[in-house]
């Protein structure tokens with residue numbers, strides 16, 4: 122059995138999940154609240170995958186209400202070693218046409234009202250977000266999407282907006298001027314939390330629209346969901362291809378120990394209740410720093 126365990130967070134158009142063998146639904150309780158739904162765990166080509174639908178069954182949870190902490194915590198508790206996020210994205214560049222997949226590697230975070238850390242009063246941690254995605258996982262995911270017959274753009278800056286409304290034309294122009302390549306509403310704080318949980322994270326974005334920066338055009342939700350219906354099958358094929366591309370042995374990466382030099386609070390000053398809540402996310406690092 123492979124020592125990889127891929128946690129997949131499926132976004133718009135993907136709430137029905139992956140076609141996993143021996144699939145089992147597990148209700149995982151998180152001390153950070155309710156995850157978006159059950160985790161479905163099973164096998165793809167002999168590799169364990171665990172899936173959670175970001176917006177819940179039937180897409181009932183808006184971007185600002187997703188419990189990103191509970192979702193990441195639940196996938197870590199399920200045993201995931203790495204996280205792949207699948208998302209619908211708008212394009213801020215002419216050459217990233219709808220249907221293109223983008224292996225995002227940077228973020229500009231414009232979200233304003235979300236729980237963005239597992240840590241807090243009583244246990245303080247400052248992880249590095251300089252390189253927010255895992256280069257190994259992102260390359261494997263891009264290879265897999267290509268193997269599944271999709272045009273993949275490697276690298277790109279994702280502007281995370283609060284939503285749920287789409288951007289104004291002035292905002293869209295501003296994000297382009299900032300160097301944003303694609304836009305969405307969910308990758309933040311998800312990527313931050315994955316890093317705090319020491320889970321290598323990769324984001325495969327699927328371009329659904331050109332947002333509203335092109336003359337006279339303006340994205341509509343129906344357009345996004347229409348393109349996502351076409352993209353969903355390719356995203357599922359990409360995950361199956363990923364299972365086939367993973368090296369037989371999972372060599373460690375630095376992100377596996379991202380909390381190693383990030384914990385600021387002395388053991389004697391730790392909040393015991395928070396330490397208990399952090400069991401899955403940070404148990405490894407907290408035990409070592411005793």
Ligand SMILES: CSC[C@H]1O[C@H](OP(=O)(O)O)[C@H](O)[C@@H]1O
Nearest residue numbers: 132133184208209305306307345
């Ligand atoms: C109807 S488009 C808006 C919605 O789609 C994307 O979600 P996800 O990243 O979960 O695929 C976008 O970020 C918005 O939340």
Ligand SMILES: Nc1ncnc2[nH]cnc12
Nearest residue numbers: 209210211304305306332
């Ligand atoms: N244009 C857009 N803005 C924000 N989120 C999106 N998700 C898909 N397209 C989007």
